[in-house]
Amino acid sequence: MSEGLDLEAVLPQLMRLGTVFNRSQLVERAMAQVGLPVDRPGLTVLITLRMAGQPLRVGEIAARMQVAGPHVTRHLHDLERADLVRRVVDPDDQRARLVELTDAGDGAAGRYLGAVLGWFTGVVEEWSEEDRDAFGRLLGRFVADLQTRIEELD
Amino acid sequence: MSEGLDLEAVLPQLMRLGTVFNRSQLVERAMAQVGLPVDRPGLTVLITLRMAGQPLRVGEIAARMQVAGPHVTRHLHDLERADLVRRVVDPDDQRARLVELTDAGDGAAGRYLGAVLGWFTGVVEEWSEEDRDAFGRLLGRFVADLQTRIEELD
């Protein structure tokens, strides 16, 4: 059962990774780089919009964040008041609203992502190129296979 | 900048992994295998005790879970009422309490871990042995380097 041993080693590592992410103030430190008083879910909205590269409807933001709609609505209020996003009526459907980043909002999201990216660069910069490539490949595959398996359970 | 490209690919994967973990009801599904009405933090207490392999003090459980003390105290109440843990006075220090799993508690934690482990087995069982080994090695290294870097920031 050498298989079993491999997996029993991986599982605690994944749990540890989750702990490191959630509790080590990685997020808080990167948010400090943003230089604006945005809370965590608000920042997630900004990142979602920046990664989309285009204005999104409220429901679409909620879907991409995998949260319920009202949660997005609530934080859009704060973001709009801070002039980080704009809400405009969707010309194709008067019921819907398109949310777009202001320049300030786009800059904030960019600074956050840049900080996190620079941080990961530091973590693996002493790795060999082979190891970096292999890690990227295997991690991508793992996440994809995991997601497939989850969807199969439904 | 081939480095940059590698990292920019890894970062979204990690974010995606976090999302999959937190929102895909992986935890809820595994908890269903437990067959007992234990909530999530309560289950974390049971897992912590099982992985320790010995009774732990309340403060030690909180440290391993990386949460504040009162959080553990609160859930120990429910767990004790459900007969999943026992609290006994530490013979070495009358102030402290040792928390130990009952047979039912140990079984519950075991069933949960077995479900998750079996699930991961399914995800990577079609991988080559080389890929599995490499993934385990690189993931472990990544988490360790990440933690080191975080500690350096303090």
Add this chain to the structure above:
DNA sequence: TATTGTTATACTCTATAACTATA
């Protein structure tokens, strides 16, 4: 009648502060 979004409310998880008992 179905869908988009909002408002109002409630629940889960975790933190901080104040307190008790033992050292």
Add this chain to the structure above:
DNA sequence: TATAGTTATAGAGTATAACAATA
């Protein structure tokens, strides 16, 4: 006086239900 744990309170994040407006 310091430490282990508990009780009480507060906050962040997210969900559900009820509602409004448009399709």
